[in-house]
Amino acid sequence: MTSRGATGEVFDLGYQRYAGPREGRSRARRALFWDGVRTALGLGRGASQKVLPWGFIAVAMGPAVVLIVVAALASQIGNTGDVLEDLANRSYYQFAFTPLLLFASTVAPALLCPDRRERVIALYLVRPLSSMDYLTARILAFFAISLAVAYLPQVLIFASLSLSTDEPLRYLREQWLEVPRFLAAGFVVAAFTTSLGMAAASLTERRPVAAVIAIGFVIGTSTLFGIASSTSGGDIGRYLELLQPPVAVIRANDWIFGQPVERVPGPAYFGATTAFTVALLALLWTRYRRLAA
């Protein structure tokens, strides 16, 4: 191909067959995963798509930032320890659970609802990809983001707490157990919120409705069983607490951090949270099995 003179001339090369590599199913899964991450965070889209996810991320991160400032000030004054007793890794999810929940309810449906509403899913299912590949890639994409949002503040808190003491190494030696604990607790929280947001999204094609369903489920069950629990009293009353997702998640967190847990044994709260997560994933799975057919 040459260009002649100043005017130049464009040669149409015609249609080119593709002879390059085809990476099949694994490429398809990875592409869907990364597309899910980008969609959830609004990357490559207009500013309006970014407000929501980054707003919630900021809210979830906020207290960690405040904590770092407090820790820094406290270490300057030379008074660490007591001041920071309440603001630590172990209590972080008590606060961050609500923003993480709202984040999952409003943002996770963006990975499932529009695909069905605009029927893009019809194009995915005729490609080298099973419907379960699709679902798994989408769930993992949102779960990865949720985990990052859940872990990042914990890492910051741990780092700032250790640096604000006079002997960071001693802090590390004494408190290293907090790290696997917050890794486990964050996993539990993120798994619950992700499966809730995704399961709600599988019930409707509209994102706002999915958000209301997810929030309504949490508020509804916790209010319902909260009232039932406080009116029933006795053993039934105690065990009804397990059916309140926020209570179960927060107490499971306490249990993981080795805190004393009231009313019902800690493992029961952990079990209840896991049961909620598994049930929601099962709902999601059955919904998508039917949709694919």
Next chain:
Amino acid sequence: MTTIFGLALRQLAGQRRFLIVLFLSAAPVVVAAVYRQNAGPRGADYFADNILNQLLVATVLPLSMLVTGTISFGHEIEDKTIGYLVLKPMPRWKIVLPKLAAVILMGGLPAALGGAITMAVMPTPSVLDAAGVGLALLVGAVVYGAIFTWAGLMTQHAAAFGLVYVFLWEAAVAQFLAGGRYLSVRQYVLSLIDALTPDRLFTLSIERVELPAAMVGVILLTVVFSGLAVRRLNRMDFP
């Protein structure tokens, strides 16, 4: 105006999400009916107040209004037919008003009725309680309706912002920040219930907004957000 009102009613009623409203409204009635025999150790009044505060005022009312309010213009925006609606030779408030009325009717009325019936099937039923709660919920529905209708006109993510307002601001901030209470519809409704019913809410130790302040808040927010919705319609540009 009646045409728009009728059309809006049909849009809202024809949606599956209207089932969500019905479900939400019926839930407290069912809970009350199931537990009326066994109100627990702390007594019937404590039970009634908790259902009222946590379920009716904090959940059913805002969620019902959220699902109806944020989509009152949703159809037109989605189908891009909002142009036809606002190109009609009539002032914009004549569009907003019937839409708002339809939202209150379809979202607020079931919630208010559900609330009144809940009070009526309580272990200690009272006609005054039922009427007072119903009325207060309906007033709350007007304010929420205005706010969420405006939000629905402003952004596609109105429902998300509504959830943030209800479950972060009203549930958390306004409970702990004294000043925040004065910008919380939930607190207005509680204040109204306190004033309208002879013996509700006294078992709960919650700080409440004074009645005059609540009334001012109700009127102010309703007028301001309806006005903002009208303004938004005036300034919308259409593809």
Next chain:
Amino acid sequence: MAILLRATGLTKRFGSTLALDSVDFEVLEGITGLLGANGAGKTTALRLFLGLIEPDSGKAEFLGAATSDPIMARERIGYMPEHDCLPSSVTAAEFLTHMAQISGLPPHEARVRSTDVLRHVGIDEERYRPMGSYSTGMKQRVKLAQAIVHDPLLVLLDEPTAGLDPVGRQEMLELIRRTGHDFGISIVLSSHLMGDVERTCDHVIVLDGGRVAQQGAIEQFTEETETLVVQVHEGLEALVESLARRNIQTSVDGASVIVQGVGQATYDAVRDSVVESGALLYRLAPRRHTLGEVFRTR
């Protein structure tokens, strides 16, 4: 010529309706029309070949792929559904790149193919705009582009001209012809319009009520489909009688007379008959058969 698709005893039932009733056919290289009225089983057949639904009995085989894994076979097959399927907030360029990767292409190659294929379907500058703002014609072209972005051996097009105006329809058919003949991608074109199939395809398979009514090279069908529509105000019956006396086959469709087997002599006969019957003629136009008419007259 290689066989790309083979249906043997293919049967599919949805509830009480039999969508496909023990159907046998083969699709060869080139452009094949899958012709049938709405509900004749076209979309069902395509979905069976894509493995989206399972047949009740019989086999739907895609023989172009070397693999025995039905999911991996989809690497070499493309599909353009009849309904809308484009995300409105994404640009065509980004969407095509994404879809190429979902079909297994590495990211860089996907981007190159995306640009190439969009140019071929005639989407240039617009490819950086969100697809929600596209016209129906542009959307159809992007839908075609996503079906061939991974350079399949075969693409299945389900009613690709649906919703297009006459000019857009011509352009789309031309594009399909180019894709089939110049690009060397074999095509199955499902349509309920004889005209679309006639102008584009090399072969045709006619489905009717879940059975194969006809199949073969396109030439067999085109001659039979020339018809003439005559519309008159009064004297419809007299006209039909008059035409019958001249040994012209007709059928009455509402207020119009459909004349079969059009040649030069037919026009003369119609003219004479109109004069003879005294009918008030106000429209006379050649028309191709819709499939329904072909079967009604048989």
